[in-house]
Amino acid sequence: MVERVLATNAALETIGRLRNKHGPLMFHQSGGCSYGSAPMCHLDREFTLGRNDIRLGEIGGCPVYMDADQFENYRHVQLTIDVAVGHGSAFSMETPEGLRFLMRSRNLTNEEEAALKNAEQSDGARTRHEGERING
Template sequence: MNRITATRAAQELLAEIEAQHGPVLFHLSGGCCDGSAPMVYPAGEFRIGSHDVQLGQIGDAPFWTGGAQAAAWADTDLIVDAVPGRGAAFSLDNVLDRHFVLRPPTCTR
């Protein structure tokens, strides 16, 4: 089931966020604005929708997206990376000097 992988930089940023905030989850809305940026929320504070699909996990953090987006990526593996700059407004990486990005997927299946 895990179609998500993370670079070392993403794993390190996730560890930093979890040390500050405890368990977290990723959600990728697929909408406009920051819709293609993986957002990180405290576990239990973000409501997963009935149409959301878990694509996998990065460490202990589940990675969710909407059902339509998951269907569009059915034949791809996705890479989460961390790059310099601030994250999206409501994501836990927004006050750090790095933020999560989704690298262009490569068809692998």
């Protein structure tokens, strides 16, 4: 099955360390300015999802969300979350370690896109469904 969001081994190792240190985490990518193009890692219990947030999938046991308006620009791509040395957002959990999460993308093939669409339509009963609004 094609996944909408993946993570590199380096990102998964970093996520594992952060989860062991801080507890459950989640990722959010907003459509805003400043760090809007970088995935932000938050404590799951301390981040409130908005009405326009959708769940893209899960990496390293952490759900990944994106603003629905921004998702329209990413609907046809597979996202891969990676990590690099550098300064990210002051609000993201990896920043104190001198790291920053970043997002890479590749275009989905027509077959992959159709498979994702079919999977999302057949799984409509699930809450917080990939590609669907959370609260609306």
